[in-house]
Amino acid sequence: MSLFRLASIKNSEITPREIFQARRKIIKASLGFTAAAFLPTAANAEKKPFETVPVGPYSGDFPVTDYEDVTHYTNYYEFTTNKTGSTVLAQALKTKPWQVEVSGEVDKPGVYHLEDILKQNPLQERIYRFRCVEAWSMVVPWIGFPLADMLKAFKPTSRAKFVEFTTVYQPENMPGQRNKSLDWPYTEGLRIDEAMHPLSFIATGMYDDELPKQNGAPLRLVVPWKYGFKSIKAIVKIRFTETMPQTAWNKAAPDEYGFYANVNPNVPHPRWSQARERILGAGLFASKRDTEMFNGYAEYVAPLYKGMDLSKYI
């Protein structure tokens, strides 16, 4: 049995497609091997749906965090404030059917079916750093498409200066939404130039697989140079606005969470330091990592904030 399993995995590693693809893909395949070792036998035999998705631009060459850690350590307050509890509770979320309501300053407003959005946006992989405002970080191989590609299809008008995103409101399946830990539904926003930046990404999968519910299925934002709470999960509304939209954490604690929330080691959170970060899965005795300006993406995004005092615009 175990011999057969070993043989089948080796086969998948030497398929011509794998050889054809970049070095990162090969690293990814070996990573899949270690992850597969923890899964039940039935899952081993299955091929993951996005194994052949090509690697996109801006994808980093970082050591990827274990799938197990990424799927068992999520801040999803719609379910619970317990980071492992959301793994179980999130499975109750209804993600089919899924629609996204597009409104505001656009020429093509309307209710879009998820399938239609997916049809128009070819998938790619982006390995990004992810830095939480709580001073921990991970590296995730997302599957999805550039946010700009999706937004441009809705034809924003010249008055669209900001984009607001809203998470699904499903209190019957999201127990956290039945208490007031935040003002539900969760909303987030980006300036239009941030949203159109090629780093901004919409994820519909990760680790060659479908996006797990606790990680924001079926459709989430990924903005790698900002603190994780900007990367809103389970999006059902996209609204283009002329004025800066309100965001959930900013409403909850305006002096602690700004609209921008750019990763910045030099500006501490009012209650804790942001100078270093704990790397998930690095082990008990691993040193923390020095947090980088814009989470290491300064060369791409620093021009967006030219002339802005980043200790004021947090």
Added chain:
Amino acid sequence: MRLKKTHWRAIKAIIFFVSLWPLAQLVIDGVNDGLGANPVETMHLTLGRWALRFLCLTLALTPLRRLSGQRWPLRFRRMMGLFAFFYASLHLLVFLWLDIEFSWHYFRQEVTETPYLLLGLATYCLLLPLALTSSVNMQKRLGRYWKTVHKLIYPAAVLALLHYFMLVKSDLRQPLIYAAVIFILLVTRIQPKRNA
């Protein structure tokens, strides 16, 4: 029926080993890779919560003595207090070792930018003299001052609570439960004075 000295010794030994269980559990989980994606955070939260729980237990024993009219709760007060200090010490050790790696540079950086760390350190500074003067010998040497010194547990409990409240992002339910317990335990200490 009266329990003999040997019985009390046995009961104390049992409670001593039971009180070590949270630490044993952490070690077992640590060895088996069971502390989750962020093991240092798990250790911090577990050790901090147990320090606070033992602090609450310590504070509960005097009211329990008054309520029950029995002396036995006081037999456990020193042990519970020392366990609160023990778990607080491990909590601090995790910070000094795993968070700042005994580096003065990181200590300055983290403490100046993280006010709840200052509160935690202040709490520990209040608990330290209590632990150091907890022996029978010290109790005798300090005489009537011993009681005064040991009233430091009240501000220590309040500081520990503030320390907990300050690190929570938005869901205050957990620290609120501890706050309610400590509030009740402190208020019961005021009432008898009024009646007297």
